[in-house]
Amino acid sequence: MKTIKEQLEDIPGTYVFTKERSRLGLHLNLFCTSLLKAANREEFLRDEPAYLAKFPLTEEQRRAVLERDWIGMVRLGANIYHLSKLGGTDRKTFQYMAGCMTGMTQEDYRAMMLAGGRSIEGNRSKSEQKTGA
Amino acid sequence: MKTIKEQLEDIPGTYVFTKERSRLGLHLNLFCTSLLKAANREEFLRDEPAYLAKFPLTEEQRRAVLERDWIGMVRLGANIYHLSKLGGTDRKTFQYMAGCMTGMTQEDYRAMMLAGGRSIEGNRSKSEQKTGA
Amino acid sequence: MAKIIAGLGTSHVPAIGVAMDEGKTQEPYWKSLFEGYGPVRKWLAEVKPDVVILCYNDHCAAMPPDTIPTFAIGVGDEFKPADEGWGPRPVPVVKGDPDLAWHLVESLVLDGFDLTIMHQLQVDHGLTVPMSITCGQPKEGPVKVVPIEVNVVLYPQPTGRRCYALGQAIRKAVASYDKDTKVVIFGTGGMSHQIHGERSGLINKEWDTAFLNDLTANPQRLVDLTHVDYIRDAGAEGIELIVWLIMRGALNDQVKEVCRHYHVPASNTAAGLIVLENR
Amino acid sequence: MAKIIAGLGTSHVPAIGVAMDEGKTQEPYWKSLFEGYGPVRKWLAEVKPDVVILCYNDHCAAMPPDTIPTFAIGVGDEFKPADEGWGPRPVPVVKGDPDLAWHLVESLVLDGFDLTIMHQLQVDHGLTVPMSITCGQPKEGPVKVVPIEVNVVLYPQPTGRRCYALGQAIRKAVASYDKDTKVVIFGTGGMSHQIHGERSGLINKEWDTAFLNDLTANPQRLVDLTHVDYIRDAGAEGIELIVWLIMRGALNDQVKEVCRHYHVPASNTAAGLIVLENR
Ligand SMILES: [Fe+3]
Ligand SMILES: [Fe+3]
Numbered sequence: 001m002k003t004i005k006e007q008l009e010d011i012p013g014t015y016v017f018t019k020e021r022s023r024l025g026l027h028l029n030l031f032c033t034s035l036l037k038a039a040n041r042e043e044f045l046r047d048e049p050a051y052l053a054k055f056p057l058t059e060e061q062r063r064a065v066l067e068r069d070w071i072g073m074v075r076l077g078a079n080i081y082h083l084s085k086l087g088g089t090d091r092k093t094f095q096y097m098a099g100c101m102t103g104m105t106q107e108d109y110r111a112m113m114l115a116g117g118r119s120i121e122g123n124r125s126k127s128e129q130k131t132g133a
Numbered sequence: 134m135k136t137i138k139e140q141l142e143d144i145p146g147t148y149v150f151t152k153e154r155s156r157l158g159l160h161l162n163l164f165c166t167s168l169l170k171a172a173n174r175e176e177f178l179r180d181e182p183a184y185l186a187k188f189p190l191t192e193e194q195r196r197a198v199l200e201r202d203w204i205g206m207v208r209l210g211a212n213i214y215h216l217s218k219l220g221g222t223d224r225k226t227f228q229y230m231a232g233c234m235t236g237m238t239q240e241d242y243r244a245m246m247l248a249g250g251r252s253i254e255g256n257r258s259k260s261e262q263k264t265g266a
Numbered sequence: 267m268a269k270i271i272a273g274l275g276t277s278h279v280p281a282i283g284v285a286m287d288e289g290k291t292q293e294p295y296w297k298s299l300f301e302g303y304g305p306v307r308k309w310l311a312e313v314k315p316d317v318v319i320l321c322y323n324d325h326c327a328a329m330p331p332d333t334i335p336t337f338a339i340g341v342g343d344e345f346k347p348a349d350e351g352w353g354p355r356p357v358p359v360v361k362g363d364p365d366l367a368w369h370l371v372e373s374l375v376l377d378g379f380d381l382t383i384m385h386q387l388q389v390d391h392g393l394t395v396p397m398s399i400t401c402g403q404p405k406e407g408p409v410k411v412v413p414i415e416v417n418v419v420l421y422p423q424p425t426g427r428r429c430y431a432l433g434q435a436i437r438k439a440v441a442s443y444d445k446d447t448k449v450v451i452f453g454t455g456g457m458s459h460q461i462h463g464e465r466s467g468l469i470n471k472e473w474d475t476a477f478l479n480d481l482t483a484n485p486q487r488l489v490d491l492t493h494v495d496y497i498r499d500a501g502a503e504g505i506e507l508i509v510w511l512i513m514r515g516a517l518n519d520q521v522k523e524v525c526r527h528y529h530v531p532a533s534n535t536a537a538g539l540i541v542l543e544n545r
Numbered sequence: 546m547a548k549i550i551a552g553l554g555t556s557h558v559p560a561i562g563v564a565m566d567e568g569k570t571q572e573p574y575w576k577s578l579f580e581g582y583g584p585v586r587k588w589l590a591e592v593k594p595d596v597v598i599l600c601y602n603d604h605c606a607a608m609p610p611d612t613i614p615t616f617a618i619g620v621g622d623e624f625k626p627a628d629e630g631w632g633p634r635p636v637p638v639v640k641g642d643p644d645l646a647w648h649l650v651e652s653l654v655l656d657g658f659d660l661t662i663m664h665q666l667q668v669d670h671g672l673t674v675p676m677s678i679t680c681g682q683p684k685e686g687p688v689k690v691v692p693i694e695v696n697v698v699l700y701p702q703p704t705g706r707r708c709y710a711l712g713q714a715i716r717k718a719v720a721s722y723d724k725d726t727k728v729v730i731f732g733t734g735g736m737s738h739q740i741h742g743e744r745s746g747l748i749n750k751e752w753d754t755a756f757l758n759d760l761t762a763n764p765q766r767l768v769d770l771t772h773v774d775y776i777r778d779a780g781a782e783g784i785e786l787i788v789w790l791i792m793r794g795a796l797n798d799q800v801k802e803v804c805r806h807y808h809v810p811a812s813n814t815a816a817g818l819i820v821l822e823n824r
Contacts, residue, residue: 007494008421013465014502018421019620019647026664033331035351071463080462080503081325081419088351094280095533098466109467113531117469118460124498140773141700146744147781151700152341152368159385166610168630204742213741213782214604214698221630227559228812231745242746246810250748251739257777330609332666336659338612375701378710380615380659383699387611420662422654431657 012126013102017079025077031055031065032082041089071101145259146235150212158210164188164198165215174222204234268366268443270436270451272313272524272543273513274306275481278322278395278454280350281533286398287356299537302527303399306541309524310400315450317363317410319370319436321512322392322454323418325350335382336424337432339374340389340413341367348388357394357403363410366443370412373439379432389413396454399539418455418506423493426508430489433515440516453513455506457528458499459535468501469536474528477507478540482523485514518544547645547722549715549730551592551803551822552792553585554760557601557674557733559629560812565677566635578816581806582678585820588803589679594729596642596689598649598715600791601671601733602697604629614661615703616711618653619668619692620646627667636673636682642689645722649691652718658711668692675733678818697734697785702772705787709768712794719795732792734785736807737778738814747780748815753807756786757819761802764793797823 008016015021022029031052034040044051052062064072068090073083080097087097099109112118122128141149148154155162164185167173177184185195197205201223206216213230220230232242245251255261282299285291291300328348329335342362347354374381393413401408414436417423424432433451440449457477460468477500480487488511496505524541531537561578564570570579607627608614624639653660672692680687693715696702703711712730719728736756737749756779759766767790775784803820810816 004492004494008497011465011498011502013463014460014497015463016421016497016502017419019650022420022664023643023647029326030331033326036327036349038349038353041351074462079326079419081327083462084325085327085351091352093533094461098461098534101462102464102466112467113469113534116471116530117458117534117536118465118467120468120470120473120499123465123468137771137773141776144744144777144781146742147739147776148742149700149776149781150698152371155385155699156364156368162605163610166605169606169628171628171632174630207741212605212698214606216741217604218606218630224631226812227740231740231813234741235743235745245746246748246813249750249809250737250813250815251744251746253747253749253752253778256744256747330612332664333609333612333614333617333661334664335612335614335661336654338661372701375615376704378704378707380703380707382615382617382661383613383696385611385613417662422651424659425655425657428657428659 010126012123012129015074021077025079027055027057028061028073028076028078029082031057032078032085035085035089044089070097074101143259145256145262148207154210158212160189161194161206161209161211162215164190165211165218168218168222177222203230207234268440268445268447268449270440270449270516270544272541273451273453273517274400274541275453275510275513276396276399276539277456277532277535277537278392279532279535279537280391280395282537283355283391283395283398286403299529299532302529303539305525306400306539307402309541313450315409316447317366317412317449319412319414319449319451320393320396320454321414321416321452321509322396323416323506323509324390324392326419327390328388329415334417334420335415336417337379338382338384338415339367339371340384340387341371342386345387345389345411345413347394348390350390355391355394357398358405358407360389360393360397361407361410363412365445366447367412369443370436370439373442374435377435379435387413392454396452414512416509416512418508421493423505423508426491426511427489429508429511430485430515433512436512436516451513451516453510455509456500456504457507457536457538458501458504460501461503461534463502467534469530470499470501471530471536473499474536474538478526478528478538481510481514481540482521482542517542520545547719547724547726547728549719549728549795549823551820552730552732552796553679553820554732554789554792555675555678555818556735556811556814556816557671558811558814558816559670559674561816562634562670562674562677565682578808578811581808582818584804585679585818586681588820592729594688595726596645596691596728598691598693598728598730599672599675599733600693600695600731600788601675602695602785602788603671604669605698606669607667608694613696613699614694615696616658617661617663617694618646618650619663619666620650621665624666624668624690624692626673627669629669634670634673636677637684637686639668639672639676640686640689642691644724645726646691648722649715649718652721653714656714658714666692671733675731693791695788697787700772702784702787705770705790706768708787708790709764709794712791715791715795730792730795732789734788735779735783736786736815736817737780737783739780740782740813742781746813748809749778749780750809750815752778753815753817757805757807757817760789760793760819761800761821796821799824
């Protein structure tokens with residue numbers, strides 16, 4: 001029988017915020033949390049590298065923030081709700097961030113949602129995707 | 134049958150930190166919590182009334198702090214563990230604060246503790262005290 | 267005597283709040299979603315509860331950083347809207363009900379629920395959007411609210427079974443509150459949605475419909491769902507639906523569905539709403 | 546396979562820490578208290594646990610202000626000594642065990658314990674004094690620690706019954722941890738004392754002795770004690786003893802008392818210590 005962790009990791013295109021990601025992304029998420037204050041948002045936008053230097057991020061995490069590599073940040077332990085503070089600082093919506101992560105254009109992503117969203121069929125399991133079921 | 138609250142209030146010389154006291158003393162306790170930071174302790178000691186003005190205390194609470202009326206503060210909703218931050222700021226011990234609250238001299242209180250502490254006999258219930266049992 | 271008379275489940279999509287705050291509810295994108303909210307506003311205005319027990323989740327906005335309670339309860343006099351990164355919503359301060367909240371604390375903790383007590387708490391879209399959905403845009407907080415906050419963000423979330431049990435304990439707690447008080451309980455979050463990763467945009471209408479159906483008639487099936495079930499079938503963020511089970515647990519076994527609304531999309535999300543009255 | 550091999554109950558009186566930090570342990574006031582700690586230090590040095598699960602209570606020092614978890618767990622890599630109003634204690638940073646801590650989180654939450662997860666946590670005398678009592682004054686943290694923090698300050702505290710049940714769930718959780726790990730669990734606080742109000746200075750040696758006796762032989766009597774029992778008979782702050790029941794619940798039904806120490810006074814408090822080994 002698969003463990004819960006194995007079952008969660010088998011879901012395609014999904015990065016469940018587990019203890020592993022929570023530990024990996026702790027300081028990245030704390031950076032995002034700091035943006036809950038308007039003064040910090042302004043300071044960050046004035047000089048992003050200088051602001052980021054206050055947080056013990058990995059080089060990869062720092063790059064991903066500066067490039068607004070949303071899926072990269074998720075892979076490096078960021079949680080979407082923390083990221084939404086960075087998105088808010090940029091005046092970007094959840095739909096913008098989600099769209100970026102799918103690799104679709106914003107227009108295509110919006111159109112997919114208007115048409116009823118992404119289907120669950122073929123999206124339950126990585127194995128399901130490999131066999132093209 | 135007595136409610137839990139009635140049973141707790143029947144214990145003599147005791148102010149259980151219930152929701153009522155917690156609500157009454159919220160800002161008094163938050164003032165104490167602010168003294169966890171050394172810089173705040175210094176600022177408080179430099180000008181106590183000015184520092185206290187930052188907290189929405191009642192006039193009675195303000196007076197009790199300034200006078201270090203320890204039992205008064207407890208009656209106004211302070212919790213002893215919060216008070217210990219004010220005590221620490223004054224470099225006073227728990228034994229000093231507790232002694233003050235009993236109305237005994239510090240010497241008598243210390244001697245009582247060395248002799249085995251206050252007896253439970255006659256100290257379980259207010260009614261027990263009234264009847265002298 | 268206090269009494270829970272009904273429960274309400276609703277999504278709390280932040281974009282719904284933004285649409286209201288920016289006056290866009292009549293635009294084509296939003297019109298039919300908001301039309302579906304008409305009946306519930308009418309219902310709530312008629313029922314006129316004294317208090318709403320509002321179960322929701324914070325989105326890493328207002329809880330102390332690094333601190334993740336499984337269940338927290340706000341016992342303050344009021345709750346200010348949180349700045350979530352784009353300034354606080356222009357909605358009224360939410361009025362609390364410390365008397366009922368502390369009664370719940372005592373009853374629930376003595377019953378073995380390990381609550382985190384919050385003297386002061388700001389509230390994010392998880393709480394303010396359901397208020398807007400159900401009450402519109404009043405100048406002042408229209409009803410007292412007791413917030414119950416649930417961790418749905420960090421695995422392990424509480425199980426659906428535990429949420430349902432919390433609801434049952436809330437039912438018992440309210441029944442022992444001696445003030446004459448009419449209570450409606452909200453469970454908010456969901457429905458199916460995923461807003462991170464390459465699978466973002468997932469919507470599972472069939473699953474949502476079955477969830478809404480079974481909420482009335484067969485809650486035991488929902489109580490047995492696992493974390494993996496929610497995340498796989500309703501999307502990673504669809505696991506918010508466990509919060510609805512607190513609401514359901516607080517109702518009688520027999521309930522009547524008063525109204526329902528389901529709309530896709532609200533931003534990335536399937537927006538659902540249901541009202542259940544005790545029978 | 547991980548295993549809890551023993552439990553330790555001890556007071557955590559701040560003045561005991563101060564006496565050690567200021568080199569006063571050989572003064573007449575303190576000498577016989579510290580002499581009684583000799584056997585437990587020897588025992589612990591021989592047992593050499595890999596991890597201590599240390600159940601304690603914060604004293605309004607290190608938890609976020611306004612936020613009172615019933616049960617919190619520290620999952621960080623390390624825990625710095627807190628400044629409690631007179632500067633932090635000059636003791637080493639406490640090393641954490643995030644792997645075991647997160648394993649406990651998952652097991653306990655899925656088991657229906659509503660923990661508050663703390664990524665970062667400073668630790669006050671409730672945790673550092675038991676480390677000093679049992680390990681002396683090493684330069685570095687001598688053993689990894691998983692802190693479990695309990696609300697004993699604000700009524701309603703968890704019941705003794707709930708604390709015992711948490712201990713039983715910890716026993717189960719440790720047994721399912723797949724790393725070869727020797728665990729000792731501490732329960733700290735108490736014994737009888739009251740440090741506020743006109744009744745300050747209360748000591749109830751008879752009650753404490755019965756508590757120590759029944760911890761080994763008849764824990765069910767202790768599990769049935771109410772909040773009022775503790776507060777009335779062991780002093781308002783003596784209710785800290787509920788934390789010892791977590792430790793006891795984590796042990797086997799049958800335990801052997803290895804050593805015991807009881808001394809009055811340590812400042813305002815009856816200082817007790819007991820070591821129980823699983824049999
Ligand atoms: Fe949400
Ligand atoms: Fe203590």
